[in-house]
Amino acid sequence: MNDTAKNQRHQQRMARKKALIDASIARADQEKGLLLVLTGNGKGKSSSAFGMVGRSLGHGMKVGVCQFLKSRTDTGEEAFFGKQSDCEWHVLGDGFTWETQNREQDIATSQRGWAVAQRMLTDPAYQLVVLDELTYLLNYGYLDADQVLDELAERPPMQHVVVTGRAASEALRELADTVAEIADVKHAYRDGVMAQRGIDL
Ligand code: ATP
Ligand code: MG
Numbered sequence: 724m725n726d727t728a729k730n731q732r733h734q735q736r737m738a739r740k741k742a743l744i745d746a747s748i749a750r751a752d753q754e755k756g757l758l759l760v761l762t763g764n765g766k767g768k769s770s771s772a773f774g775m776v777g778r779s780l781g782h783g784m785k786v787g788v789c790q791f792l793k794s795r796t797d798t799g800e801e802a803f804f805g806k807q808s809d810c811e812w813h814v815l816g817d818g819f820t821w822e823t824q825n826r827e828q829d830i831a832t833s834q835r836g837w838a839v840a841q842r843m844l845t846d847p848a849y850q851l852v853v854l855d856e857l858t859y860l861l862n863y864g865y866l867d868a869d870q871v872l873d874e875l876a877e878r879p880p881m882q883h884v885v886v887t888g889r890a891a892s893e894a895l896r897e898l899a900d901t902v903a904e905i906a907d908v909k910h911a912y913r914d915g916v917m918a919q920r921g922i923d924l
Pocket of ligand 1: 764766768769887910913918
C-alpha cells in the first residue's frame with residue numbers, strides 16, 4: 724500500500740471513530756451526584772480522592788473530608804487542603820486497630836466520626852464529600868453497614884461522594900456509580916523504604 728492509500732485509510736478509520744465517540748458523548752447527557760468507590764490493595768486510593776478535592780476546589784466547590792481510622796494530622800494533604808476556605812477537613816480516627824487494641828473505643832470513635840459525615844451527607848452545600856478509609860469501619864462492624872449505605876443513597880442528589888479503603892463490600896460496590904480497584908503490583912515499603920513525604924503522607 725502506498726502512502727496516499729495509507730493516509731486515506733487512516734482518515735476513514737478516524738472518521739468512523741469520531742462518529743462513535745460523538746455518539747457516546749451525545750448519549751452521556753446526565754448530571755448527578757456520583758458515588759465513587761476506590762478500593763483494592765494497591766497504592767493510590769486516598770491520593771486519588773485528594774486529587775478530586777483539588778479539582779473541586781479549583782471549580783469553587785465546597786468540599787468536606789472525613790479521614791476515618793487514621794489519627795495523624797501531619798500529612799501534606801491536611802496541611803494544604805485544610806487551609807483552603809472551601810475545604811473542611813476532619814481527622815476522625817484514634818489510630819489503627821492494632822494500635823488502639825480496644826474494640827469498644829474503636830466503635831465509639833467511629834460513631835463520633837460518622838456523626839460528622841452525617842452532617843455533610845444531609846447538607847447540599849457540600850458538593851464533594853470524601854470518606855477516606857470508610858470501608859474498614861463497615862468491614863469491622865464498627866458502623867451499621869446497612870444504615871450507612873442507606874444514608875449514602877439518600878444524600879442530596881447533586882452531591883458527589885468518594886469512599887476509599889481496601890476490601891469494599893459487594894453491597895457498597897453495587898450502590899456506587901464508579902468503582903476502581905487498584906492492584907498492588909509492587910510497593911517500595913516491601914524493599915524497606917519508609918513512608919516518604921509528598922508521596923505517602
Ligand atoms: P495513598 O494514600 O498513598 O493513595 P492508599 O490510600 O491507596 O494510599 P492505604 O491503604 O490507605 O493506601 O495506605 C496508606 C499508606 O500506606 C500510604 O503511605 C501508602 O503509600 C501505603 N501503602 C498503600 N498501599 C500499600 C501497599 N500495597 N504496601 C505497602 N504500603 C502501602
Ligand atoms: Mg488510603
